Amino acid sequence: MTLIEKDSQYLWHPYTQHKTAAIPIAITKGEGALLWDENNKEYVDAIASWWINPFGHSNKFIADAIYKQLTTLEHVLFGGFTHEPAIILAERLMTILPNNQKKIFFSDNGSTSVEVAIKVALQYFYNKGEKKTTIIAFENAFHGDTFAAMAASGISFYTQAFQGMFIDVVRIPVPVKGQEQLSFDILREVIKNNNCAGFIFEPLVQGAAGMVMYEPETLDQLLQICQDNDVLTIADEVMTGFGKTGKTFACDYLELKPDMMCLSKALTGGTIPMAITTFTQDLFDAFYDEDINKALFHGHTFTANPTGCAAALASLSLLETEEMQQNLIRIHKRHLEFQKKTESHPMVTTTRVLGVIFALEIKTETSASYYGTLRNKLYDFFIENGVILRPVGNIVYILPPYVITDVQLDKVYEVVVNALEIV
Secondary structure (H helix, E strand, C coil), X not given: CCHHHHHHHHCCCCCCCCCCCCCCCCEEEEEECEEEXXXXXXXXXXXXXXXXXXXXXXXXXXXXXXXXXHCCCCCCCCCCCCCHHHHHHHHHHHCCCCCCCCEEEEECCHHHHHHHHHHHHHHHHHHCCCCCCEEEEECXXXXXXXXXXXXXXXXXXXXXXXXXXXXXXXXXXXCCCCCHHHHHHHHHHHHHHCCEEEEEECCCEECCCCCEECCHHHHHHHHHHHHHXXXXXXXXXXXXXXXXXXXXXXXXXXXXXXXXXXXXXXXXXXXXXXXXXXXXXXXHHCCCCCCHHHCCCCCCCCCCCHHHHHHHHHHHHHHCCHHHHHHHHHHHHHXXXXXXXXXXXXXXXXXXXXXXXXXXXXXXXXXXXXXXXHHHHHHHHHHHCCEECCCECCEEEECCCCCCCHHHHHHHHHHHXXXXXXX
16 A cells, blocks of 8 residues: 555544545655655745744754664653753753743643643642632634643634533733734733633734734733733743744743743754743742642653753754854845735735744635635645645745745745735
């Protein structure tokens, strides 16, 4: 049997209705920003394989770090034990995280990093003898597919089968331009009328909602309202972290800092699943007690996997190089140039750029569904033309590996412009 025949027989893919979905593409190798399928067709990976691969596929520097670690210690349980890669990674992260972050908790992926943060927010007040059980989140948020993360997410078709089974979540509008005051007012009203433990947010960019962007100053005001009312704040930097917004973290644009941060995706350079949730000392201290019941009873088998830690350390080293920092500047400049070229196109409603993220919204007579006809038509067009882009309804976004060349970027831009002619 072919790879595709075997895939069809055995595998269940994410976010896929197998009865109607197209046959998946069998990828056999990758290098830099490129991937090749089993027929040796070349694709530009213009979304860094779901935002995880900033330094290119088959990166030798990260691969060598992983190999070296595998020959020393591939894994050891983290309950009652520790190891040098986890300690060095934590120490390294402390030099780039906001200075109020003091403790690091390992898990497996973005969703579990959020799960940990929400559990800590709720148990923090429980440990103090206070009843606070509501989480505040943005409308149209996406924080993952485990239950607490799913509850905090606002994209209904992901979660509608589980309504009535979630923790208590109240939503507020995203403070996009013209909606800032409404967001502030509703946040105050929500806090007044609920026992709110925490506010979780995607800082500056809502990824799965279609790269919806808002300003740091407005997020600072939301954080101030939360701080004034003893509501913990959780920055979900799973997508935005490690350079995508132009700074190491989106929170680096803020004056105020969150109580918790969730990290994953690009953490290991797209190689090994790993996630981290970071905390202030005050949060940790609320669990530090003679009473065993006040401990955080959460863990994963592969917590602080040494090989993942080695990959993360190598990724951080790459991110901090002058070459990679210049790549961030170069891609941002190219995106701005492309924005000027496309913003007045008759089929474009809006365009937006932040760091290496570019998004444009295509004009439609009716609202475009998330996986609707327009989205599928665009996706098929991009794949046919050798570019991997996954539109969100009528929103096309580009979020490439930082190592993408100008020639490869030109191809992506050309294919996007050509796609505007077929809608």
